[in-house]
Amino acid sequence: MEIKQILMGLNGDEAVAYAIKQVDPDVVAAYPITPQTIIVERFSEYVADGEVHTEFISVESEHSALSACVGAAAAGARAFTATAANGLALMWEILYIAASCRLPIVMAIVNRALSGPINIHCDHSDAMGARDSGWIQIFCENSQEAYDSTIQAWRIAEHPDVQLPVMVCLDGFVLSHTLENVMTLPDEVVKKFIGERKFVTIKNHFGKEVPFILDPENPITIGPLDLYDFYFEHKMQQIHAMENAPRVIEEVGKEYGKISGRTYGLVHPYKLEDAEIAIIGLGSTMGTAKIVVDRLREKGVKAGLLRIRSFRPFPAQQIIEHLKDKKVIGVLDRAASFGAYGGPLFNEVRNAFYDQDIKPLISNYIYGLGGRDMPPQRLMIIFEDLQKIMETKRIEKTVKYIGVRE
């Protein structure tokens, strides 16, 4: 199917706002925070100009932003919010509630370092703090993907086998404030792709099978006290929903590819097939790393990379499949986990390989905290280190910090 797309010059935030305009959700509740602000500003303009039917609730805090989304989504609305760093931290309590109430809210996270000290620039400490909250977490490489994922997120979240909220993560400033060419779909194509929100049914306390929504005709109770006799079973349902998510993310990514020519999955490999050394990481840095891989390839180094798009659910099997025959892999973490043995991504990647008979040497590189730049030269340092490990067959230091003063 050939669909005429429109090329627009958008930064990451504008790309998200434009996608949300096309989705035209019932409710957007948001609070401004750098570097997410452009999303709420642009969206406010769409509301002011009557381009959407959305009720925009300009709340008094991020806590209330997500709380209002919970109320709206429970009432059957499509609800969206966006935040970053401290805003996400303030939402922390409600992240878990939104996920456990199985509300398909979509939220853009414009990744920014958590205070303190206060800093407005990119790292992934905010999203990593939310990794156990029960939200699906999609990390974008560029603004095009931010646009595409913001559309796909609704289909993933609302899928009857999933029914979980989704975070679309894009790097603060690097993506949020940087103009890019973004191919956009026509409004009606987006509308058709996402369709109408459908509701799963549950048995209510009158024994009647009813849609899972606050509807006066079919009353249900959402968010009851749930003690040791049922809480664990409800957590199991969330665990199963998350287990269903990888299949749905891939299905939606493929279907989106059919209308846009841009197909998405759980992981995105680059020049990996014959690679001996590879890096694995999240977000915009992996775009820069492609150039580094190209340069290394020109020099005859068999380098490659694997970008993780879905951090939650964590695609362990896909990572093993792509990297099991590599000699050395370097895991890039843009977040510190104080007191842990390496960064959060490193821990998960290395854990995934534990049961493999043949596995690569795995080294961890923590980089870019508080927006510290990650230019090709610094990535080159990492690849050189991987080459050295390959030659010596040993890792002298498991966790290294890149681009920081000694």
Place this chain on the structure above:
Amino acid sequence: MAEKLTLKDIAKKPDLLMSGHRLCAGCAAGTIVRLALKATRGPVILANATGCLEVATTIFPYSSWKVPWIHNAFENVAATASGIEAAFRAMKKVNKGPLAKYEHIDVIAFAGDGGTYDIGFQALSGALERGHDFLYILYDNEAYMNTGIQRSGGTPRFAWTTTSPAGKVIPGKRKWKKPIARVVAEHEIPYVATASIAYPMDFVRKVRKGLEVEGPAFIHVLSPCTRGWRYPPEKTIKIAKLAVETCFLPLWEAEFKDGEIVYTLSAPSERIARKPELKKPIEEYLKLQGRFSHLFRPKKRDDLISEIQQWVDYEWRLILKRCGKL
């Protein structure tokens, strides 16, 4: 505005909070909710802050609610209700979505004093400023009863709680109760009222009025708590009545009209304003409650009782002034 609700109207309307809930015997919260829901006009959606009412009516897989009900967290019931109300408005705008079929929906938030005076105050204030069309009902039992009687911003001075114990040096809570309803009225929202279940028709009519105005409404209703206030369960209504008769809780309404906050005394308090000799001494209210027993035993503390009396008199005079009675 519709015709005044009558006792017959409310007697005919079925209870929307069903029996079998686990609120304590003598707890006012159940009565408050049942009465309030008698005033609803049709479709209703409720949001409930964390608290006694929430835990006692919904232990999974049971629920006492005949209407759609959501509990999100402690401090955010006003934000949750904002989302519900906005969702309904968005669906009505395009006549699409599951709630679009309703002409109107009464969105009501229930919260205790902790969820209103303290941890939920920011969300409440924000929702009022934004002007959502919903009714917020504060059932004020004057402490964190669900966690076991800790002091809140709604606890009155000298009341014993587990975090404001009556000690050898400090005789209970040190500070006065926050004048929450007046603080809310200063938000210039369409309707604010105080109420007592000892005057059920007054309360029910206020709920109906709160639902009928366009925009936010707030009702502060005192919720005597047999466990936390230390009195026998059968005295709940008596105590609720004494609160009004002593002017501890004057009953009034405040409407924001033509750029003014217009305060009006409600009938039970209006009678006292007309005949000041009807005003009972605060001691009569205090002496029935174990939380004030240290004011009476081992030695009667007339000094502290008169401090409370003085505060009641100040507050009463302030309300009389606002209502144009002084």
